Amino acid sequence: MVNVDMTIMKNKKILLVDDELDILNLLETVLKKEGFNNIYKTTSGHETIKMCEKIAPDLIVLDIMLPDIDGFEVCRRLREFCLVPIIFLSAKDDDVDKLLGLGIGGDDYITKPFSPKEVAFRIKAHFRRSEYFNLKSLSDSKRIIRFGDVEIDEDKGEVRKKSELVPLTLKEYSLLLYLAYNPNKILSKNQILEKVWGSDFEGYDNTLMVHIRHLRQKLENDPSNPKYIIPLYPE
């Protein structure tokens, strides 16, 4: 094993997901021995999604075979609100094909049977990379941001809803991008105006509301009951 500085890694939150408890415990034991002291475990898909909402892990080791919803679906749902890197565990060759077909961006996979050491090595390799090159978490994933049925392709500057191209104006696009970079976060109007319009903007904050209105009309299923861009009363 390559010598690695664990001072940064050891506190990273790692979520282990497998339906077999033996495997979970084995992995946990080995990872703890390797220095990771922030390990969480779940045994089903729904549990995993809930856990992610709660703890926001830095990395997930995800078995594709789960009792309720499979790993692919878990991944898809997670991507709606976070870009956590995933290392997939799979037993079947079919799964590997499917993973490759999906173009797993910054993600990785390991086929069963695997050695726990191998998993530890991959995890360390992942953190080492992003530390060493200081790549922000965003760089690790594809340059396509998804939430629900909306996807933003940054390379092309395109936004699609249910795969349909949605034409956005410049301000709408900038605003959407800013919001998409800060998912599940509380942003004040001034905060948004400052970043998207610039700190020298002297206009009314209703300007922002009108643009949000336009985005909701174009991207929400029910613009008056928004699910993506959620209002919060003052501040």
Place this chain on the structure above:
Amino acid sequence: MVNVDMTIMKNKKILLVDDELDILNLLETVLKKEGFNNIYKTTSGHETIKMCEKIAPDLIVLDIMLPDIDGFEVCRRLREFCLVPIIFLSAKDDDVDKLLGLGIGGDDYITKPFSPKEVAFRIKAHFRRSEYFNLKSLSDSKRIIRFGDVEIDEDKGEVRKKSELVPLTLKEYSLLLYLAYNPNKILSKNQILEKVWGSDFEGYDNTLMVHIRHLRQKLENDPSNPKYIIPLYPE
């Protein structure tokens, strides 16, 4: 090319590194035309490291092929004293493999031959991201306060009971937070009013009771026999 607010970007220091002067000049011309007015150039690895120590650039465009030490080595040495983001330029497929092996995603390298516009686009995308991305979200410690089956997520401003999201108004939330910070303590109405409403509040203290009522309705299992927010009779 997507238009971008250049007010913030234009003063960013960009260091261009390539051994071919033609390419350097071409890049410089295009970037200046795009609005960047703080561009530096070097043609060798050692020169690059010295320049970084001197000017601390905001971003480096780094050709991997250099006459003295290659781009990978330059990156490694730079990382010893700074975390400046790097966009790699590479001509050979071998380099790309190596970059990918090091975990450098598509965002962070460009293969030759490239269009100068592409480079400008990547640079702008990078700055926009770092500008838009709120660093607060990276703070690991999630602040979650729990009592019984109620949990308060201070980061998201959300309150859950039995994992179910409970919508609270601003005053309700502020009040709950104040109470949660002072568990098992006896608080007088005036004390609470002063802290939550502010010392300039001129209203009736019944206002407070109404809000407490609402909280109990939303969070207590039996609102009229409260377990969490317990009344105490005389002063």
Place this chain on the structure above:
DNA sequence: ATAATCCTTAAATTTACCTTAAATTTTTAT
């Protein structure tokens, strides 16, 4: 230069929230 598109402002409307008031219950004091 003209047309088309987009951004901003303004004004009307709706919604959500806070406070007050008044009725009811519980506790304390006599």
Place this chain on the structure above:
DNA sequence: ATAAAAATTTAAGGTAAATTTAAGGATTAT
């Protein structure tokens, strides 16, 4: 036990914020 005081509960009015629509002015493209 009874009255007074304090606390609880319910409902409703007023207010501030958010939403929505429309239109004028600025920018960009043709």
